[in-house]
Amino acid sequence: MAVGEFPLPTLHPVKGSLLGATFADIKGRNPATVTRDDVVVMSFCEGSTAAGVFTKNAFCAAPVTVCKSHLGNSIRALVINAGNANACTGDQGLADAQATCTAMAKLAGCEEGQIMPFSTGVIGEPLPLSRLVSSLPAAWSTLDESNWERAARGIMTTDTRPKGASRQFDYLGCTITITGISKGAGMIRPNMATMLAYVVTDAAIAQPVLQKILAQAADKSFNRITIDGDTSTNDSCILVATGASDAPMVDDASGELYNLLADHIQQVLTALAQAIVADGEGATKLVTVQVEGGQTEKECLRVAYSVAHSPLVKTALFACDPNWGRIVAAIGYAGVKGLDPNKVNVFLDDVQIVANGCRAPSYSEEAGQQVMDRSEITIGINLGRGSAAETVWTTDFSHDYVTINAEYRT
Template sequence: MAVGLGPLPTLHPVPGFELGIASAGIKRPGRKDIVVMRCAEGSTVAGVFTLNAFCAAPVILARSRFLGPVRYLLTNTGNANAGTGEPGIAAATRTCSALAELAGVDPSAVLPYSTGVIGEPLPVDKIVAALPDALADLAEDNWAAAAAGIMTTDTQPKGASRQFVHDGVTVTVTGISKGAGMIKPNMATMLGYIATDAKVAQGVLQDLLRDAANKSFNRITIDGDTSTNDCCMLIATGQAPVAEITQASGALFAALKQAVLEVSMEVAQAIVRDGEGATKFVTVQVNGGAAHQECLDVAYAVAHSPLIKTALFASDPNWGRILAAVGRAGVPQLDVSKIDVYLGDVCIASKGGRAASYTEEQGAAVMAREEIGIRIELGRGACSETIWTTDLSHEYVKINAEYRT
């Protein structure tokens, strides 16, 4: 059950960026599981990729190619092509070469992406057979169909779009993402694609994506598992008649940065809202840290605790579990007498123990909500961090127990 995640908003077409969807039947016949994206010639591309040492073959290939001229992005679902060794690299290369031949471009201009079951050979023939249909389907207004086409255990497609006006010209930023489990991005999300028609130098675009990912995709977690296939791409087609952005300054850059951040944040949080079996959307905010990393350490200790996550599912204000997680987060010389902990706006713990004003009824009222905030005041400094997570339900266990059946 997706928490607070409604129908897709309007996803504005991005001039110079087309998407085509087709069925290869990788996991089941008729499933739309292939998405081809075409970038206008001269587009610049930025990318951030998983830091998992067992990264998938398509990650290795895409990471080696994205700085060169890129014309096509090829995504398949149903098979991760991870844990497949050299044969996996060869399989990813074959799919890219097949698309390149059909499109009349160099194979190095095609970037592959895969998501699905780890350790199984990529069904190259099925993917290649579906490529003509995907190319025939290319259109700038196919974002919604593509958002559905990249889904695996997601229950709903995820997308966001922003537009702003600069010197009388409308500039568009639109993005989609997929992910619902195996989520603790260590760079970005499971898969994310964002495009703009602004013209941006590659170095500036790369820094822009890295900053946006760190504030959005790198602040979400469902189960603490960093995927083998995480990728997030930002494409600038340069089709809007505005000046090229060559440095991280000025009004146009500021407006684009804000739009990219908003789109990134919306599609990243949508992944949490659609977390496998999620019934709660949980914001964990840690303030008053001496360093940003210790704030993150505390936040993730809370977000990854199975005891806290199951209490959230049960709507049980078992605040002792939160204190235990904060205490084991590894913050050096932590003075618990300075720490305050809140559920929503209710102070549940203060000065090392239960807050004098706290009642079980207050805590239960907050925990009964679908959207819950946990705020921890460390009282050590001026640093703050916020992450987003879910509860842990029976359905999460069921989905992952039956994932390959």
């Protein structure tokens, strides 16, 4: 189940990058029943720079640890497997992640430190290294600049559809492209970025500048989504700049080209983040929680996440029940010091449900019901105490969410 259509848009090829995929039976299923790839490789031209943001979960997966150690290098290839997270696997997990880099480096003709490995799937199970490594030549043989959709499908786990976004703009007669894919449908409350996301541009960007762009963009996109409040052990978001376009090098976080790149990369990451929420496990609604009138952005986020994480709010959304008391309760326990309930106003789309802390005189159950019956809803909250504002995207909780996660390992 997923919200809306969210068709995969045109994903423009990015100069200096190639993608390939294959089936390696990472999860140990019957090959005869498999309908999609589970190993993806991405190749980049020499001189490509990479930035990354990763999970802050203390049980950091082995591939995340390896990626962090390789981040400052010129990156030549990525290896992604679905079906096994290689998390909580100790020294063997680290050795397996390193061995994956070694095998990939031989194919790419580069150093091990120029490879970044990624895994997603079941936690605590040993990585089937032999199946993964033996599949790499087949994946490598399919490399093509137009394989973005195939790669987007290959990194999926409980996702019901592939997720991608792409933007292009012209600068001094040169077309610059930014294309990305992501995966994620459950265990979603990123504390850095998202489950897995890969964005590539053919602009030339110095690594420290690229890192700044990514950190800022991720904070306003992937760090503003939640499905179930759980932060994965494997969250990783990578931004690669191949420098294969004819645009001038961006080595300073200022200027027209920097601002254009930062804006378009932000657009791509936001689109990917919203696609993840719309494909939330069992989701029937895409919910925007907009909090205004706070003293600080931090307290706006506290309120937004309090509402977005509330099981009572999320189940009411699934039931299409305009039970606004659950929303104000979540606002009240968000922990905003000195909050005056008599100044709080709450809206469902354009229908005011709370005015100055009480049921709005103009509100009717019928008007609230009309909004709750929609698949996309905005909960607007004004705290009446300042000018700060923040936005978070979330979903409802359905019967299917419980079923999907109860049966995740079967």
